[in-house]
Amino acid sequence: xxxxPKRRDTAGLIAAELAGxxxxxxxxxxxxxxxxxxxxxxxxxxxxxxxxxxxGKIHRIESLNAFVACRGAEGAPHDHGHGELGxxxxxxxxxxxxxxxxxxxxxxxIEAAAxxxxxxxxxxxxxxxxxxxxCAGEGPAAGRP
Amino acid sequence: xxxxPKRRDTAGLIAAELAGxxxxxxxxxxxxxxxxxxxxxxxxxxxxxxxxxxxGKIHRIESLNAFVACRGAEGAPHDHGHGELGxxxxxxxxxxxxxxxxxxxxxxxIEAAAxxxxxxxxxxxxxxxxxxxxCAGEGPAAGRP
DNA sequence: ATCAATTTGTAACGTTATAACAATTACGAC
DNA sequence: GTCGTAATTGTTATAACGTTACAAATTGAT
Numbered sequence: 001x002x003x004x005p006k007r008r009d010t011a012g013l014i015a016a017e018l019a020g021x022x023x024x025x026x027x028x029x030x031x032x033x034x035x036x037x038x039x040x041x042x043x044x045x046x047x048x049x050x051x052x053x054x055x056g057k058i059h060r061i062e063s064l065n066a067f068v069a070c071r072g073a074e075g076a077p078h079d080h081g082h083g084e085l086g087x088x089x090x091x092x093x094x095x096x097x098x099x100x101x102x103x104x105x106x107x108x109x110i111e112a113a114a115x116x117x118x119x120x121x122x123x124x125x126x127x128x129x130x131x132x133x134x135c136a137g138e139g140p141a142a143g144r145p
Numbered sequence: 146x147x148x149x150p151k152r153r154d155t156a157g158l159i160a161a162e163l164a165g166x167x168x169x170x171x172x173x174x175x176x177x178x179x180x181x182x183x184x185x186x187x188x189x190x191x192x193x194x195x196x197x198x199x200x201g202k203i204h205r206i207e208s209l210n211a212f213v214a215c216r217g218a219e220g221a222p223h224d225h226g227h228g229e230l231g232x233x234x235x236x237x238x239x240x241x242x243x244x245x246x247x248x249x250x251x252x253x254x255i256e257a258a259a260x261x262x263x264x265x266x267x268x269x270x271x272x273x274x275x276x277x278x279x280c281a282g283e284g285p286a287a288g289r290p
Numbered sequence: 291a292t293c294a295a296t297t298t299g300t301a302a303c304g305t306t307a308t309a310a311c312a313a314t315t316a317c318g319a320c
Numbered sequence: 321g322t323c324g325t326a327a328t329t330g331t332t333a334t335a336a337c338g339t340t341a342c343a344a345a346t347t348g349a350t
Contacts, residue, residue, distance in 0.1 A: 133263035
């Protein structure tokens with residue numbers, strides 16, 4: 001049996017929108033999609049996003065001001081908080097696909113870099129822009145579809 | 146002799162504002178500071194920022210939507226384009242100070258992570274949030290000054 | 291001088307994010 | 321049950337960040 005929440009579960013709706021695609025969505029794109037469900041204000045969306053971020057169910061792509069579902073490194077959702085050291089994203093500049101990766105040695109390089117400046121790291125943002133395999137194969141640097 | 150430009154050199158004014166501080170400035174903060182010099186429109190500021198970014202004189206901190214002068218890894222300005230693989234920033238969450246670092250092995254980790262996903266990297270964003278040496282020393286996690 | 295190309299300025303708009311406060315719901319105490 | 325309180329959600333407005341479209345000025349070649 002699935003629970004039927006008394007209150008509207010905005011976070012659940014957003015998670016559902018983000019699941020099943022590697023494309024990031026902005027808060028306002030999500031708002032548009034949730035309008036039919038009765039969500040009309042940015043605040044509502046941002047609050048739900050905040051919760052999803054805190055619980056590690058989604059990630060924010062800083063360079064796009066957009067959000068993706070957490071899918072883990074190999075497509076399996078995992079259970080880390082967002083901003084954890086050692087995770088990163090590739091972002092295709094042509095098709096917008098985002099993939100997540102986790103790399104212990106990347107994490108140690110980041111910690112070393114911080115330590116070199118006597119900096120105490122808490123979270124890190126790693127975003128690699130370029131072309132995904134599919135787009136790189138389609139001929140060099142064409143415009144967006 | 147210094148050149149006296151016929152046109153106002155907005156980029157130069159911005160570079161001057163950003164030089165001499167490790168604190169990032171947003172485009173609109175810069176606009177405020179340039180108002181006395183006759184700059185009144187965001188467009189003007191963004192165009193100048195674009196040029197400075199392209200020439201590698203400044204960097205954009207994605208997680209702050211703000212800009213800092215390029216100071217190189219050890220405080221010496223250097224000559225790379227922005228977004229180059231292998232450079233990164235530490236961002237103090239308490240005092241906002243930003244420091245730049247360059248790390249060849251970080252770069253190779255990023256390239257390896259991209260390669261693992263058959264991704265063709267073009268540029269990368271590495272931003273470490275936490276506490277700078279000074280703020281970490283002042284007792285744990287106080288509020289901002 | 292005149293023209294085209296480039297750069298800069300202006301005005302308006304679009305997008306992203308937050309603040310302040312009101313209304314609703316959940317839930318335990320009584 | 322109903323009262324009181326805390327937590328959540330909704331509403332409205334506004335702040336912060338960024339772009340578009342087009343007009344005006346400057347440059348430099350003809």
